[in-house]
Amino acid sequence: MRYLQSFNRRLRRIREQGQLSLGDVAEMCGVDEARVRSWEATDARQRGYPGVSELLDFCLKTETPLERLLDMDDDGEDGQLELPGLAFSNSDDLSVALKELEQEINRIQLSDDEIDLLRRFRKASADNRRMVLQLLGR
DSSP states (O other): OGGGTTHHHHHHHHHHHTTOOHHHHHHHHTSOHHHHHHHTOSSTTTOOOOOHHHHHHHHHHHTOOHHHHSOOOSOOOSOOOOOGGGGGOSOSOHHHHHHHHHHHHHHHSOOHHHHHHHHHHHHSOHHHHHHHHHHTTO
């Protein structure tokens, strides 16, 4: 779990900076609020960790680079990001783990229609965005 040594503090900081509640993060990641609370626990014995799907959901939905959440070594000079999500795979076979990661990325990747809706939403006036959010119950 070397990638997650300070994950709890980083997650809380990002959540608070984005003015997100524990419930907001739980909804983004498809888990309950208690699970998110365990991710932020200060006591390591009570701390839980997200799976790769929850981690990717959070990063994509908050536009947070993965490096901001994880403890990454800065000594790599090849510019390659080691994929910590592979540590969550149930397989020791790299090709199987990569396939699982690819499936997870495909699961949370936005469709063309979703991208178009998001683009339109971002171009809309503040009043129109507020109205859309009210319609969605936000």
